[in-house]
Amino acid sequence: MYPEAARLLEARSxxxxxLLGNEAIARASxxxxxxxxxxxxxxxxxxxxxxLADIAEAAGLKFQYAVNEKxxxxxAAAAAISGLKSLVFMKHVGLNVASDAVMTLAYxxxxxxxxxxxxxxxxxxxxxNEQDNRIFARFANLPMLEPSTPQEALDLTKFAFxxxxxxxxxxxxxxxxxxxxxxxxxxxxxxxxxxxxAHFERDPKRFVVLPAHAREGxxxxxxxxxxxxxxxxxxxxxxxxxLGRAGDTGIVASGPAYSYVKDFASSLSxxxxxxxxxxxxxKVKIADFLRSVKRVVVIEELEPYLEEAVRAIANEYRIxxxxxxxxxxxxxxxxxLDPDVVAEALVKVGLMPADAVHRLREVKIPGLPARPPIxxxxxxxxxxxxxxxxxxxxxxxxxxxxxxxxxxxxxAPLNAGDLLLCMGSSIGLGAGISAVSxxxxxxxxxxxxxxxxxxxxxxxxxxxGANMTVCILDNxxxxxxxxxxxxxxxxEGKPAVxxxxxxxGCGVKSVEVFDAYDVKRLxxxxxxxxxxxxxxxxxxxxxxxxxxxxxxKAAGETAPLxxxxxxxxxxxxxxxxAFACPxxxxxxxxxxxxxxxxxxxxxVCADVCPPKAIVPLKEVxx
Amino acid sequence: MKGVxxxxxxxxxxxxxxxxxxxxxxSLAHGLxxxxxxxxxxxxxxxxxxxxxxxxxxxxxxxxxxEANAIVGFEPLETVRLLPWAYNKTVVVTALTPIRPLSVLLxxxxxxxxxxxxxxxxxxxxxxxxxxxxxxxxxxxHEVVANSVLLGALMxxxxxxxxxxxVRKTLAAHVPPRFVAANLEALDIGxxxxxxxxxxxxxx
Numbered sequence: 001m002y003p004e005a006a007r008l009l010e011a012r013s014x015x016x017x018x019l020l021g022n023e024a025i026a027r028a029s030x031x032x033x034x035x036x037x038x039x040x041x042x043x044x045x046x047x048x049x050x051x052l053a054d055i056a057e058a059a060g061l062k063f064q065y066a067v068n069e070k071x072x073x074x075x076a077a078a079a080a081i082s083g084l085k086s087l088v089f090m091k092h093v094g095l096n097v098a099s100d101a102v103m104t105l106a107y108x109x110x111x112x113x114x115x116x117x118x119x120x121x122x123x124x125x126x127x128x129n130e131q132d133n134r135i136f137a138r139f140a141n142l143p144m145l146e147p148s149t150p151q152e153a154l155d156l157t158k159f160a161f162x163x164x165x166x167x168x169x170x171x172x173x174x175x176x177x178x179x180x181x182x183x184x185x186x187x188x189x190x191x192x193x194x195x196x197x198a199h200f201e202r203d204p205k206r207f208v209v210l211p212a213h214a215r216e217g218x219x220x221x222x223x224x225x226x227x228x229x230x231x232x233x234x235x236x237x238x239x240x241x242x243l244g245r246a247g248d249t250g251i252v253a254s255g256p257a258y259s260y261v262k263d264f265a266s267s268l269s270x271x272x273x274x275x276x277x278x279x280x281x282x283k284v285k286i287a288d289f290l291r292s293v294k295r296v297v298v299i300e301e302l303e304p305y306l307e308e309a310v311r312a313i314a315n316e317y318r319i320x321x322x323x324x325x326x327x328x329x330x331x332x333x334x335x336x337l338d339p340d341v342v343a344e345a346l347v348k349v350g351l352m353p354a355d356a357v358h359r360l361r362e363v364k365i366p367g368l369p370a371r372p373p374i375x376x377x378x379x380x381x382x383x384x385x386x387x388x389x390x391x392x393x394x395x396x397x398x399x400x401x402x403x404x405x406x407x408x409x410x411x412a413p414l415n416a417g418d419l420l421l422c423m424g425s426s427i428g429l430g431a432g433i434s435a436v437s438x439x440x441x442x443x444x445x446x447x448x449x450x451x452x453x454x455x456x457x458x459x460x461x462x463x464x465g466a467n468m469t470v471c472i473l474d475n476x477x478x479x480x481x482x483x484x485x486x487x488x489x490x491x492e493g494k495p496a497v498x499x500x501x502x503x504x505g506c507g508v509k510s511v512e513v514f515d516a517y518d519v520k521r522l523x524x525x526x527x528x529x530x531x532x533x534x535x536x537x538x539x540x541x542x543x544x545x546x547x548x549x550x551x552x553k554a555a556g557e558t559a560p561l562x563x564x565x566x567x568x569x570x571x572x573x574x575x576x577x578a579f580a581c582p583x584x585x586x587x588x589x590x591x592x593x594x595x596x597x598x599x600x601x602x603x604v605c606a607d608v609c610p611p612k613a614i615v616p617l618k619e620v621x622x
Numbered sequence: 623m624k625g626v627x628x629x630x631x632x633x634x635x636x637x638x639x640x641x642x643x644x645x646x647x648x649s650l651a652h653g654l655x656x657x658x659x660x661x662x663x664x665x666x667x668x669x670x671x672x673x674x675x676x677x678x679x680x681x682x683x684x685x686x687x688x689e690a691n692a693i694v695g696f697e698p699l700e701t702v703r704l705l706p707w708a709y710n711k712t713v714v715v716t717a718l719t720p721i722r723p724l725s726v727l728l729x730x731x732x733x734x735x736x737x738x739x740x741x742x743x744x745x746x747x748x749x750x751x752x753x754x755x756x757x758x759x760x761x762x763x764h765e766v767v768a769n770s771v772l773l774g775a776l777m778x779x780x781x782x783x784x785x786x787x788x789v790r791k792t793l794a795a796h797v798p799p800r801f802v803a804a805n806l807e808a809l810d811i812g813x814x815x816x817x818x819x820x821x822x823x824x825x826x
Binding site for chain 1: 669699
C-alpha cells in the first residue's frame with residue numbers, strides 16, 4: 001500500500017497538502033474525473049501509479065499496470081477514443097517504447113480526453129539516458145505542458161484534460177525528476193466522479209489509418225495544432241513577469257529552470273518569460289517579448305528546444321536581438337540544471353554580480369569514497385550473478401545485462417555486466433554477439449523486463465539459432481520502481497501468465513528453474529548451459545528479499561541470523577572479494593564478521609565461504 | 623536568499639527522506655511555505671541520499687551551494703559530502719557512526735579517518751554538533767530512532783522557524799504507532815544534546 005493514497009483521495013476542496021509532483025498529477029486526474037489510467041512503472045513517474053493502483057476502486061476508475069508502455073498507450077488510447085477521459089504515464093524512455101502508437105494517435109486523435117505524462121530524468125538519476133521528450137511533442141504534433149512545481153503539476157494536468165477534450169487530441173504533460181520528486185504545498189479542488197463505461201462508435205475514416213485516411217489525419221492534426229496556437233498565445237501559463245529592476249534583458253525559461261531563475265529574481269533586472277505551454281509555442285507573444293528587449297537569455301534543461309524556437313521566431317519576424325543559451329555554450333546541454341549552474345550562466349552574461357558564484361570555486365571536496373547504490377543484503381540477484389560468474393571462470397563469456405535493480409551486478413566484485421542499452425536489450429544484444437562471434441553469451445534479464453520486451457528477442461534468438469544462455473532473474477515483482485505487479489503474478493481477477501510456459505512458447509527447449517539462493521545447483525546449471533548449443537533459459541527465482549522480510553514481519557517472525565565462527569575463518573576474504581554482501585565486514589585482522597544490523601538472513605554466504613566458517617546463529621554450540 | 627534551507631544527507635535506508643518530510647510538514651503545519659526534494663529509484667539502495675528542505679518563500683526546493691542554513695548528516699562521510707553547501711554560519715549536525723561504502727569493504731578505497739572528516743566540517747561550518755545518535759538510539763531500545771535524535775539536535779540549534787512542539791506532533795503522526803514514544807524520546811534527547819552543547823560553549 002502507498003501510504004499517501006487514501007489521503008489523496010479524501011482531501012477536500014480548499015485543503016493544502018504537501019505533495020510530490022507525481023501525487024499532484026494523480027490528484028489532478030481525480031479532479032478531472034479520469035475514467036481509465038494505465039502505465040508501465042518507471043522512475044521518476046512511478047508514484048502516480050502507486051497512488052492510482054491503491055485508490056482506483058474507491059474512486060470508481062479503472063487502472064491497469066500494462067506489460068509495457070506501448071500497450072499502456074494503446075489501452076488508454078482506446079478508452080479515450082471511446083469517449084472517456086484517460087491518463088497514461090511513463091518515464092521518458094518509456095515514450096520511446098510507446099512512440100509507434102503515439103505518432104499515429106496524433107492523426108486519429110481521441111473523442112474524450114487523453115493526457116500523456118512523460119517524466120524525464122535530466123542527470124540520469126535513475127535512467128539509462130537523459131533524452132529531452134519535449135522534442136517528442138514537436139515530432140508527433142501534440143500539445144505539451146511543462147510544470148515547474150508540484151502545484152503546477154496539478155494545475156497543468158487538469159488544464160491538459162480540458163485542452164485535450166477541446167482539441168480531441170492527446171496532450172503531453174512533461175515533468176522532470178525535480179518536479180515529479182519535488183514535494184511542495186498544493187491546493188486541491190474537489191474530485192469529479194468518473195463516467196465509467198463507454199461505447200465505441202465506429203468511424204473507420206478517422207480511426208483506421210489506411211494510407212488514404214492517414215493523409216487526411218495528418219492534415220487534421222495540423223489544423224488542431226493551429227487552433228492550439230491561439231490557446232498558447234492567450235493562456236496565463238505563458239506569461240511575462242517583471243524581474244527585480246527594470247532592464248533591457250529578457251529571460252525565457254520553462255520547467256524547474258524557471259524556478260531557479262525566479263529564486264534570483266530580486267537581484268536580476270529585465271523581464272522573465274515563463275512558458276508553461278511549450279508546444280505549440282506562442283509565436284506572437286514571444287516575438288513581442290523579443291522586440292521589447294535588447295538581448296534574451298534562454299534558460300532550459302537539456303536540449304535547446306526553446307532556444308531554437310526563439311531564434312527561428314527572431315529570424316522570421318526579423319527582430320534584431322542578441323540570443324544566448326546553449327547553442328553558443330552559455331548553458332550546459334548535458335546534466336541537470338540547478339541554482340548553481342543557472343547562477344553561473346547569469347553571471348557570465350553579466351546579469352548577476354560575479355560574487356554570486358565566488359563560493360563555487362572553493363567547493364571541491366576531493367578524495368571521498370563514492371557511495372553508489374548496491375544490491376540489498378539477501379538479494380537473490382547477487383547469488384545468481386555470483387553463480388554465473390563462478391560457472392564461467394576461465395571462459396570468454398559476454399554478459400549482456402538489462403534494466404532493473406540487477407543492473408548493479410555490473411559493479412565490482414561481480415562485474416557481470418558487459419552490455420546494456422534499454423528494456424529487454426540483453427537478449428537481443430546477446431543474440432547479436434552470438435551471431436557474429438564465437439564467444440559464449442550469458443544474458444541477464446529481470447522478470448518484469450522479460451515480459452516487457454524480452455519475449456520478442458527470445459523468439460528471435462531461438463529462430464536464428466543463437467547459442468546463448470538467458471538467466472531470468474525472477475524476484476516476482478517489479479522491485480526497483482516500488483514493487484509493482486507484472487503479468488507473471490496472479491492477482492484477484494487477474495490470472496498469471498506462466499513464465500515457464502511463455503519461455504517454452506517462444507520455442508526454447510531447455511528451461512530450468514532454481515532457487516536464486518541455491519548457488520551450488522545454479523553454478524552447475526550455468527556450466528552445463530554454457531557448454532551446450534542452442535538457447536538455454538535458466539530461471540533464478542527468489543522473491544525480492546525486502547518483500548519476504550515484510551511477510552516474515554507480518555507473521556511475527558524474523559529472518560535467521562548468520563555468524564562467522566572465528567576459529568574456522570581462514571581470513572581468505574573470498575566471501576567479500578567474490579560475493580560482497582554489504583553485511584560482510586572485514587575486521588582489522590582480515591577476519592570477517594557479519595553485521596547483524598545489515599544481515600537479512602539469506603544464508604547464501606554460508607555456501608560461498610570456502611572453509612564453511614559461516615553458520616546460522618542457532619547452530620552455534622553454546 | 624529567502625527563508626531557511628536545510629540539507630539532510632545519509633545512506634539509503636537511514637530515513638533521510640522521512641526526516642526531511644517531517645521538517646517540511648511541520649513548517650507547513652506552522653503556516654510556512656515549505657518544499658523539499660527527493661530522489662527515488664536506484665539511489666535508495668544503500669547509496670548516498672540527499673534531500674533539501676526550503677522553508678519560506680522560495681520557488682525551488684533546491685539550495686544553492688554555500689547557502690544552506692543547516693546540514694544534517696546521518697553518516698560522517700555523507701555529512702562531508704554536503705559541505706559545498708555550507709558557509710561560515712552554517713550549523714552542521716552530524717552522526718558519529720561510519721557506514722563503509724562497498725569500495726571500502728572491498729579494500730579498494732580507505733574510509734577517511736574520522737578526525738579528518740570532523741576537521742573538514744569544523745573548517746567550513748559555523749557551528750558543529752556531533753551526536754552519537756546510534757548509541758543514544760540503542761539506549762532508548764530502538765536503533766531506528768537515530769534519525770529522530772539528529773532531528774532533535776537540529777531543533778535545539780533554533781535555526782528553524784518552527785517550534786519543537788509542532789515537530790513532535792508531526793513526528794508522532796508520521797511513524798508507526800509502536801515507535802511513537804521512542805521517537806519522541808529520541809527527539810527530546812537530541813534537543814537536549816544541543817542545548818547542553820550551548821551551555822558548554824557559554825561556560826568554556
